[in-house]
Structures are given as C-alpha cells and as structure tokens.
Amino acid sequence: MPVDSISRDILRWYEKNARALPWRHPPGCTQAPDPYRVWLAEIMLQQTTVAAAGPYWLRFLGRWPTVQALAKADDADVMREWAGLGYYARARNLLAAARAISAAGAFPSTEADLRQLPGIGAYTAAAIAAIAFGEPATVIDANIERVVSRLFAIATPLPAAKAPISAALAPHVPRDRPGDFAQALMDLGATTCTPRNPRCLACPLSPHCAAHANGNPDAYPVKAAKRLRPKKQGLAWWIEHGDDIALIRRPPRGLLGGMPALPGTGWATDQPFHMPFEAEWRILPEPVSHGFTHFELRLSVACTTIAHRMAEIAGNPVSWISRKDIPAIGFPTLYARAAKAVLDQSHEQVIL
DNA sequence: TAGCCGTGGTT
DNA sequence: TAACCAAGGCT
Incomplete structure (x- = not known):
C-alpha cells in the first residue's frame, strides 16, 4: 500500500506539536485511553473551548471517576457541577447515557453503537471510536471541516459541504493511528489553520493545500449566511x-x-x-x-x-x-x- | 433543513 | 464594539 503523504506529514507534525491535554495520551502512545474519560471530554468540548472545559472535566473526573459512579449520581448534583458550562441538555444526556452504559455492563466500542447513546452524534461517535478504540472512523468537527475544505478547495457552502468533506478525507485516514490523525487535524485547525489569518508558513500540509496554492485560504470554508440575533x-x-x-x-x-x-x-x-x-x-x-x-x-x-x-x-x-x-x-x-x-x-x- | 440550545474569548 | 467562533446534537 502506498504511503499517504497527507497522513504522514500531519502525524509527523503532531509528534512535535501535540497539545498536552489532561484527557489525552501523547502521540504514538500504544496504551488505549479510558473510553469514559474520552467520552466525558468529548461531550464537554462540544461547541466549547478547551480552556473552558478543562476545569469541569477535572472536577467531574474527581467526583465521578468511572461511568458506574456517574450513573449513580443524583440529577441535581450533576446539573450543579455542570452549571456555567452551558448547553445544559448535554448534562442531562450525559447522565442518561452513563446509566445506559452502566446497565449494559460495558462501554460501547464501535462508532455505530456509540451513535445510539443520547448526546452522541456523528462527530462524537467517530471521535470516541477512533481515539479510544482505534477504529478508522472519519472524524469531522469544525476544525477538520476548515482544514479539509482548504486542503481540497471545497467551495460548497456548509452545512451541505459536510458530505464532500468527509468523502475527501476518508481515503487519508490511517488504519493504524486514526485517533492521532483526528486529534492532529483538530490541533492543526486550532493552532495553525485558524479561521482568520491562517499560518500557512508553519503548516505541514501547505505543500498539499489547494487553497494555499490559490492564495486565498481565508475564503474557506464557505458558510451559509446566518440570521442576526434579536x-x-x-x-x-x-x-x-x-x-x-x-x-x-x-x-x-x-x-x-x-x-x-x-x-x-x-x-x-x-x-x-x-x-x-x-x-x-x-x-x-x-x-x-x-x-x-x-x-x-x-x-x-x-x-x-x-x-x-x-x-x-x-x-x-x-x-x-x-x-x-x-x-x-x-x-x-x-x-x-x-x-x-x-x-x-x-x-x-x-x-x- | 434550519432553528434551538450557553458561555466566554478573540478580532 | 459587534461579529465571529468553539472537539455539535436534537428535532
């Protein structure tokens, strides 16, 4: 099988530039992370910055170290611990999912099974499957949408661009390191391939990038106009x-x-x-x-x-x-x- | 599909 | 300052 130069270059970059996050194993780590910790982090990180979610993740993990412990928690205690983080349906779904997992006796280990849990959608199911279980799922979040739409100069406006973005990325997912690959692309989007003023000179993918070649990476991704807030x-x-x-x-x-x-x-x-x-x-x-x-x-x-x-x-x-x-x-x-x-x-x- | 659903940081 | 944005999901 030929070497995929995109996955090779982003993984090489990740070895040196991975952010150290409390829920994350270092790049190349052969020990699988605890799926409970990965899941808890992914739920908290939905539409939420790393800086905001971090302290909440540490407090939750200290108070409820396992999914079984969380399953036994009182609803009001979980809501109180979540207070201030926003999107409170996440906390209600978190507790419902913890109870379903605990009752089932094992953590769901495939993208398809994870997708059945409340609060776990397409992104989160793929992310947990790839990071915690090594499944070569195609992970698409807002960072990866931006990176991939620039890489291949996909001009279809979001959210319709979701399918072409996924189709363009899927062939590049390395079967041996899908979790590192997803996290590497997210880190690249967060630190280098930023929404405005991307740092293309520091980007390991710029030799492959169609938007960089066109000279207008800022133009991607194209988004539908949003309504103003009353x-x-x-x-x-x-x-x-x-x-x-x-x-x-x-x-x-x-x-x-x-x-x-x-x-x-x-x-x-x-x-x-x-x-x-x-x-x-x-x-x-x-x-x-x-x-x-x-x-x-x-x-x-x-x-x-x-x-x-x-x-x-x-x-x-x-x-x-x-x-x-x-x-x-x-x-x-x-x-x-x-x-x-x-x-x-x-x-x-x-x-x- | 598009509206609903928090909050805080950045530009 | 106002707009934009963040490891999205649900209906």
Whole structure:
C-alpha cells in the first residue's frame, strides 16, 4: 500500500506539536485511553473551548471517576457541577447515557453503537471510536471541516459541504493511528489553520493545500449566511423573606432546562414589566446583559421583601434558599450574574 | 433543513 | 464594539 503523504506529514507534525491535554495520551502512545474519560471530554468540548472545559472535566473526573459512579449520581448534583458550562441538555444526556452504559455492563466500542447513546452524534461517535478504540472512523468537527475544505478547495457552502468533506478525507485516514490523525487535524485547525489569518508558513500540509496554492485560504470554508440575533428583555424578581430568597426551577427541556432560576416575567422583544404582587419594589439601575446563541437578553431585576412566604409565585412552585447558599446553588451564568448584581448592591448600601 | 440550545474569548 | 467562533446534537 502506498504511503499517504497527507497522513504522514500531519502525524509527523503532531509528534512535535501535540497539545498536552489532561484527557489525552501523547502521540504514538500504544496504551488505549479510558473510553469514559474520552467520552466525558468529548461531550464537554462540544461547541466549547478547551480552556473552558478543562476545569469541569477535572472536577467531574474527581467526583465521578468511572461511568458506574456517574450513573449513580443524583440529577441535581450533576446539573450543579455542570452549571456555567452551558448547553445544559448535554448534562442531562450525559447522565442518561452513563446509566445506559452502566446497565449494559460495558462501554460501547464501535462508532455505530456509540451513535445510539443520547448526546452522541456523528462527530462524537467517530471521535470516541477512533481515539479510544482505534477504529478508522472519519472524524469531522469544525476544525477538520476548515482544514479539509482548504486542503481540497471545497467551495460548497456548509452545512451541505459536510458530505464532500468527509468523502475527501476518508481515503487519508490511517488504519493504524486514526485517533492521532483526528486529534492532529483538530490541533492543526486550532493552532495553525485558524479561521482568520491562517499560518500557512508553519503548516505541514501547505505543500498539499489547494487553497494555499490559490492564495486565498481565508475564503474557506464557505458558510451559509446566518440570521442576526434579536434583542429581548425581561424582568427577574428577587424576593426576600427573612434570610431566604425565592427560587424556581426551569422546565426540564428548552432554554436553561432543569436549572435553578429567579422567578420573573417572560422574555420578548417588547416585554412589559409587571410584578407578581403588590409590594414595594426597587429595580436595579442596570439590567444584566447576556447573550444566548440566538438572541440577546437584557434582564432587569426587581427586589422586594415580604413578611409572609408563599408556596408559589405567578403559578410557579417556589423554594426558599438561604442567602449564604446562593453561590453554591448552581445557577446558570445569567442568574449568577443577576444575583451578584443584587448582592453587590446591598453590600454597597451597607458600606454607605 | 434550519432553528434551538450557553458561555466566554478573540478580532 | 459587534461579529465571529468553539472537539455539535436534537428535532
């Protein structure tokens, strides 16, 4: 079989330039990595930077060192540990998959079997199969899409370009080192074949690269135009009773699904403020600005103190949490910032 | 298919 | 500053 110069050159580059990551074995390592660790990393890394996922991976692994341990965890504990990382459906699917794997008695070891688990799609199934089990799967993530679309000057706009990209890459996957090959391409995309201003002079694949030869690597990959994000607004209610704060839990699916939250109005482009009951309300001078994937939110916060605690607010069941427990409640970032704004303000008043 | 789904860093 | 982007999956 002839030597594939593309896989040879990228693997050679990887020997010298692989990023040292806590879940990764060094290039050329003959010992297979623990599939649980690889899976946990891959889920956390979906649409998430290495820098953001790293501390979460270490904490999860310390608390739940095996898939069996994770399978026994309480849902609320897992959601609290995930708080701040975003895309909370990943955490719900992670736990569901852990329980399925634990019940099955063995970790799925093929791309096809991995693909059946919740939270594991085409990319993640191929990545785990290649990295943890040595299966010569064709791994395609956003980095590899960029590298391959430049390498072969594929002008079809994403996401339709996915199939031609996969077809172009598949013949180059080395059967003996598919995991290193995938990770090498991802590292190359992250450090060298970057979205803007790619460092072609430092790239081991530039001799093979059609976009480099054309002089316009920046033009790839071609992407469909994306819609602009609408601006929405809303009001959160910070309701104190003695030392306690009223919290709700968001519905199990959808935005911030299953996460603790402050009660409040809905969010919309022209959402009017209203209060859930008559009281003396004080509105914080500045709303909390928070960007979601498909809209931007300005969340104002209205504060009051009540004499008699209620079991529900605006139809939502309420739990009362002590002030000192707020930092450990596992708020998603939006509500963590809203709570901080309130607590910072009351702190100022004490000082003044 | 395309919209939904978080957050923080980079340019 | 605003847009872009990240080891995507689900419906």
